[in-house]
Amino acid sequence: MDCRAALLVGGGAKACAFGCLGLGSCAAACPFDAITMSDRGLPVVDEEQCTGCGVCVQTCPRGIMELIPRxxxxxxxxxSHDKTRAVKAVCDVGCIGCGLCSRPKITPSGAVRMEDNLPVLPPDWSDYETAVEKCPSKVFVVRDAAGLGHG
Ligand code: SF4
Ligand code: SF4
Known part of the structure; x- marks a missing residue:
């Protein structure tokens, strides 16, 4: 029950090569008990508890965890940096790298650029609403005032 061990033993049980391994190494490593594993086997960060120490970022063998500004x-x-067909084969909610969100018609500010099949978002992205609505995979997560994420 360790993500790093699972990755060494055949790459873990997930079909997506970029996906969370779900065994909770980040939750076990967090010094502030800020991470719990959900019923779906995914880590949920309590933003009130989180101090931004970065231990989870260093622990995740898939490099999934990232510190972002409050x-x-x-x-x-x-x-996932996979191409459209590979993503669609294993996931309904993965970014397919279509680039729609980076187009001027969708994001007039030009704040979003594509890199290796994934959009790169600025921390202060303000004209996001159309992209969130039009993304075919509904990949974007919008946080509410309390810092909670809602897909
Ligand atoms: S940044 Fe530190 S406190 Fe926050 S969830 Fe990760 S390990 Fe826990
Ligand atoms: S519109 Fe959605 S699926 Fe397409 S590149 Fe942007 S985030 Fe990915």
Whole structure:
């Protein structure tokens, strides 16, 4: 029951090569008990408890965890760099790298750029609403005033 061990033993049980291994090494490592594993086997961070120490970022063997500013309104709920067909084969909610969110018609500010099949978002992205609505995979997570994420 350790993500690093699972990765060494055949890459873990998830079909997505970028996906969370779900065994909770980040939760076990967090010195502030800020992470719990959900019923779906995914880590949930309590933003009130989190101090931003970064231990979880260093612990996750898949490099999924990332520190973002408390003020960042939107983040991407996927880290897969796979191409469209590979993502669709294993996941309904993964970024398919279509680039729609980076187009001027969708994000007029030009704040979003594509890199290796994933959009790169600025922490202060303000014209996100159309992208959130139009994304075919509904990948974006919008945080409310309390810092909670809602897909
Ligand atoms: S950054 Fe937050 S969630 Fe991650 S280990 Fe530190 S306190 Fe826990
Ligand atoms: S619109 Fe959605 S699926 Fe397409 S690149 Fe942006 S985040 Fe990925």
């Amino acid at each position: 003020t960042q309104k939107v983040y991407l709920g996927c880290v």
